[in-house]
Amino acid sequence: MSHTRKRLVMGNWKMHGSFAANAALLDELVAEAPQAGDAEVAVCAPFPYLAQLQGTLAGSPISWGAQDVSIHTQGAYTGEVSAGMLADFGCTWVLCGHSERRALHGETSDQVAAKAATALAAGLTPVVCVGETLDDRDGDQVECVIGDQLEPVLALGTEALGRLVIAYEPVWAIGTGRTATPEQAQAVHAFIRQSLTQQGAGQVRILYGGSVKAGNAASLFAQPDIDGALVGGASLVAQEFLNIAAA
Ligand code: PGA
Secondary structure, three states, X not given: OOOOOOOEEXXXXXXXXXXXXXXXXXXXXXXXXXXXXXXXXXXXXXXXXXXXXXXXXXXXXXXXXXXXXOOOOOOOOOOOOOHHHHHHOOOOEEEEOOHHHHHHHOOOHHHHHHHHHHHHHOOOEEEEEEOOOHHHHHOOOHHHHHHHHHHHHHOXXXXXXXXXXXXXXXXXXXXXXXOOOHHHHHHHHHHHHHHHHHOOOOOOEEEEEOOOOHHHHHHHHOOOOOOEEEEOHHHHOHHHHHHHHHO
16 A cells, blocks of 8 residues: 655754754764655754754755744743744744643643644744553553643644644653554554544644554554654664665
8 A cells, every 4th residue: 555645754853952962963964865765854853953954955955844833922921932033943844742842831731732733823834743642552552641742733724733743752762762553553553543634634644653663663664654753862873864765
């Protein structure tokens, strides 16, 4: 069966990097990207490096984005960064509601949906992250938890949904080396796809994230509802990241 949605492989650098390290990584990505196959390739960096991404990646096939955005457009919000500012630096993407933001900064699903809406209004593509903890999974609560996380996002409506990306990242698989099996991931992707289809947005791309490596990417991408990957640790190593894209 051919895969109709264009694959997307996105790096999430998290709070890693320096000018020098980024320059080396980006140079290698730009040089090798054409060999990485048909997948769309993108990287999401810390805010201070967005200008560096813009300077290095503009004109290349690799797009870039940020890892968070304010729900506000401007004002007295010290430390916050607006979607318009991200657009000023040529961002295509912004992660919304990564599990580390939800867990460490108390972001609620309503706030995550508001971030997605603000991003869309500025012409960015939000990558809305959802995922269950190990306790949720052991308690057979996966669909309930993902459903709750999705609810305010689905309420944004069909038109908005058609312009965003969802990333399913089981919290227990992030940075742990413990990937969901392709079947486990597919089951949740199918559930998310069904929820989107009910809103008339069945063609939204759904990425899998959580310890994706070159060695497990192909079996994940073989699943009908997995449209690519959100890659943390492995996105910091150019060859590994490109091998994931090539898979
Ligand atoms: P990981 O992180 O690939 O290092 O598990 C994925 C993510 O948190 O986006």
